[in-house]
Amino acid sequence: MRAVVIDGFGGPEQVRVVEVPLPEPGAGQVRVRVRAAGVNPVDGAVRAGVFGGGGQRIGLGWDVAGEVDALGAGVGGWAVGQEVIGLQYGPVKPLGTHAEYVVLDASALAPAPAGVDAVAAAALPLSGLTAGRAVRLLGLAPGSSVLVTGAAGVVGGLVVQLAARAGLVVTALAGPQDEELVRSLGATVFVPRGGAPVGPVDGVVDAAVLGAEVLGFVRDGGVYVGLRPHGGPAAERGVTVVEQEVAPDGAHLAELSGLVGEGALTLRVAREIPLADAVEAHVQLAESGTRGRLVLTTG
Known part of the structure; x- marks a missing residue:
């Protein structure tokens, strides 16, 4: 599967789309088929080396919207094919949500908001x-x-x-x-x-x-x-x-998702960009004046 990574720190030129093995969910985890993933300022900070972690490959991405693809041992309350959103916390990790599949703790997931597509939903978690x-x-x-x-x-x-x-x-x-x-x-x-x-x-x-x-x-x-x-x-x-420092919180995220579904909370997307063009997303991320979240899509 494809994933967005960096192998060194610097500008958007460090961003690469590579082939990596499909991740397997462990106990208490869920594998999500990624449909869309927000590109946040923290992704630019990770790429620039603000959080360290040099000398290793780092996967980018925190937000995810997609469908449950596989369940790890002991996971209840979720079903394969269910539309979900979630937050994968952590600046230094081998695989982020800017990928075709990602594994998250089940407790980090929430039902996707009703009435909006995955692109808009991906702007919510972080x-x-x-x-x-x-x-x-x-x-x-x-x-x-x-x-x-x-x-x-x-x-x-x-x-x-x-x-x-x-x-x-x-x-x-x-x-x-x-x-x-x-x-x-x-x-x-x-x-x-x-x-x-x-x-x-x-x-x-x-x-x-x-x-x-x-x-x-x-x-x-x-x-x-x-x-x-x-x-x-x-x-x-x-x-x-x-x-404050944000943390995965599926229960809180579910409340926010419900507000979006009720029309009580508005999400804003500036641009939808294919995963293959992740470098372009990082170029725009550095530009001022963007109103709304940049979102990568997997097609």
Whole structure:
């Protein structure tokens, strides 16, 4: 089968599509026939060597949408042919989801959202779990105010939607051209990039990784949620600083999938790219201004 790998660190030229053996599911695992897989910024970071792991072949890809192909020992609740989505966590691994087949722990899977195709569904796992956990970590009561930076991005846009659904008053920080978009996602207040909200907010979800620049917008005793482990600012004024790291969570992913199926959560795809053209996906990944997830398809 075909898989996308790197054998060294660097730019998009390091990305290769190679033939590898078909993986076999172990106990508690499921093999998925991949139909589509999101290309995330973390894939570019892995390729660039941010997470290390040099001297070995590394498989790329975290998101997957497809069908159950085979079940490992002891797996119940899933059936061959069932449409699923999932997250394969880990920056350094021999085989990622950018492949024709992938093996995941059964607990990392969720039913695919109803009413959307595999390409759209592939945009949910990593971004959705990141956004959903960020809103939970805010711990704010309905009616509280939250600032979302990078609100027009894939993760930021999902945070806006989930925060608004939780009853929070959302201020979106994004480029001036994105006001209509973020308001359509549920933002009540718009602040153009480089601006500041009027008055302090109860919390911030810093999808744009602005750090100390936006910590000052949080009221004393509020909360700052960062999306990059070890990338948050130092706490001050009683502000709680939380640096979250996403993890596979099939139950949470199933909740998010249900929201998509109900039409309560919108997924955005920028471009569908064949697996064979994975290098092109990495070239576009490095470009600014992409609105929506790039998705590789296996045909």
